[in-house]
Amino acid sequence: MSIMLIINLVILASVVGYFAYRLGHNPWVFFGISIILSPIVGSLLLAIWDYYKNFIKGNR
Numbered sequence: 128m129s130i131m132l133i134i135n136l137v138i139l140a141s142v143v144g145y146f147a148y149r150l151g152h153n154p155w156v157f158f159g160i161s162i163i164l165s166p167i168v169g170s171l172l173l174a175i176w177d178y179y180k181n182f183i184k185g186n187r
Contacts, residue, residue, distance in 0.1 A: 136166065140158050140162045143157050143158065144161070150173070152177070
């Protein structure tokens with residue numbers, strides 16, 4: 128049972144890393160954050176960082 132949870136965590140963290148790669152960010156940072164904290168937190172941080180990079184920082 129716990130092996131399935133670990134596999135699920137790695138797969139979801141890989142998806143977050145893939146989206147980070149597609150958005151032009153470092154995928155290993157967001158993969159690590161997703162593994163350590165959770166994939167939900169990793170995806171939220173990715174969304175916030177992408178918003179900051181493109182809209183807030185890009186307008187100045």
